[in-house]
Amino acid sequence: MSRRGRFVAGGAVIAAALAYLIYSGVTQSAVYFVTPAELQAAPVAGKVYRLGGMVAPGTLRWEPTTLALSFTLTDGKASVPVRHHGTPPDLFGEKRGAVVEGRWTAEGYFSATQILAKHSEEYKAPHDGEPAGYKGMMKTLSTDGK
């Protein structure tokens, strides 16, 4: 094999290895969260999940004195009651996207250790109607995370 040929072959091997590494690294974090419907289909008590959905309107309760937070996450097909102890991030609110980390409990609610607010790609000038976040979140939920 010529010098050039070996160089090309070596490059191809490195390329394949690198592509594989990158791909496997990303796909491991690819299913970043499960949806309420996926969780409800096969809930395992005590298992750690990352759950993503929209905070259902009228379900958010927060006690600033005890820091007890409860709400329902929904994807339009199923909903999951979530409880948490702490202060949620700024963008967290009803009709907005959120991703929560925690465990599904035997008592039938999701006990979250961390609350993350999911932002949409929409930006708005002040007094521009509906809070951004809702549409983008629903879009994410409708695409199937492979």
Place this chain on the structure above:
Amino acid sequence: MTADHWGYVLAAYGIAALALGAYWRRLVRLDRRLPGRRPR
């Protein structure tokens, strides 16, 4: 209404300014250290 977090904004722009400034100064220093500077 959400808080503004000006401290975070300042930190982000401050760190960026420091990084860009440090890189620029490195370029200038490398340039000066080399012999045979071309007329500018």
Place this chain on the structure above:
Amino acid sequence: MSIARVLGWLATLALAAGLVMGFGVAPREATQGNVQRIMYLHVPTILVAYLAFAVVLVASIVYLARRADAADRIAHASAEVGVLFTGICIVSGSIWGKPTWGTWWTWDARLTSVSIFFVVYLGYLLLRGAVDDPERAARYAAVIGILGALNMPLVHFSVYWWRTLHQPPSMLKPGAAAMPPSILAALLVNLVAFALLYAYFVVKRSRVLAREAEALG
């Protein structure tokens, strides 16, 4: 005046204009408040980093085909500036993420792929420093410079291909930008400013590299 000087002054003026646009003209964003202004740093730096690594790709191909040292120097300079800009993008994004998402960092597909991106080009620069023979260093670097570009679509489209915490692009997407014109204008001015700064840095860096090679050879 040399090209570098002209570019340097243009970049300075454009960056000043970018600050005026980002803090003076663009409104306080309705949902996020003023912390959204970090976007005028975060988005232009990654877009110009894409440009930088595209230049590395092309210059690396040219180097391997023609063995032109000038192409290698442009690839080297461009990779260096690309890593700098990617770093600024990651740090500013992290600072934005804390108050808005509620975390400095999370391993979703976008943040993971951009980290890999950063590490690959950091490896590119380290490899250049580790190999003594300049011709071999240039050849190996060119291979990484070409392969590293494979990751670029992964970074950009990760938010469409997988579920992520990171939101999809607002500007670089099919259809109209999902933002009012004043915010878009601020982004575009800052994009031009960072592109000029990139050009200034690359011209200056590749000149230094050329003179280093001259002094050695």
